[in-house]
Amino acid sequence: MTDPAECAPVKARVFSRAERQALYDVIAHRRDVRNEFLPDPIDPQVLRRILQAAHAAPSVGLSQPWNFILIRDPQRRASVRQAFARANAEAASMFPAERRSDYAALKLEGIDKAPLNICVTCDRERGGKVVLGRTHNPDMDLYSTVCAVQNMWLAARAEGIGMGWVSIFNDADLRPILGLPDHIAIVAYLCLGHVEELFDGPELAARGWATQDEFETVVMQECWTDPAAATD
């Protein structure tokens, strides 16, 4: 528990140009890592810093609804890998026929290759029914947990650790493997490990599966308007 006195206002720290640039560089060079993991274990101190970064994320009403389940056991990971394979086969069959072979060629997880898997969960009951900021918007706890995942992703990148998000699972397959009770939601299943090489941009773009929108096309607008409805 933090001492309230430690949270009292102090003069806002001003970051140097180099510090600011370092943050933007980490953001720009963060990648979803699937296959480039080295087998070397992650130093426990480094892991601790990455998880502390996650725990420093904003959360609705300061509810901190997350938990981090560390999955190292090879047997458990083999079960997770099977759950992925089942869901991935279903997913493959749902793409239009002309995309199926491209989809099958993509590597979409590093469950076995990464030395560490982490499941980030959200306790849907933490803080009770009435939580500041969540009372009218119950999914705010899930969004808070995603903030923690993004902090992890950036901290890991800064530490030279690659991280990949795997979401190709049926919830019902993954829950029993991890022994999760009903009120615990799975937010992210993550693979982490050292990397030597990284794609210089999104791998799905490098492999021609999708393209990354130019920043300029993300229009900053005053309110929602459907571009297709514009008349001139």
Ligand SMILES: Cc1cc2c(cc1C)N(C[C@H](O)[C@H](O)[C@H](O)COP(=O)(O)O)c1[nH]c(=O)[nH]c(=O)c1N2
């Ligand atoms: C919620 C969510 C879920 C997933 C992902 C991301 C996010 C945010 N991504 C990674 C995704 O494909 C990747 O972030 C984008 O392609 C952009 O690439 P970079 O992250 O910039 O490298 C992802 N990648 C993958 O190979 N298998 C997966 O199951 C998922 N699932």
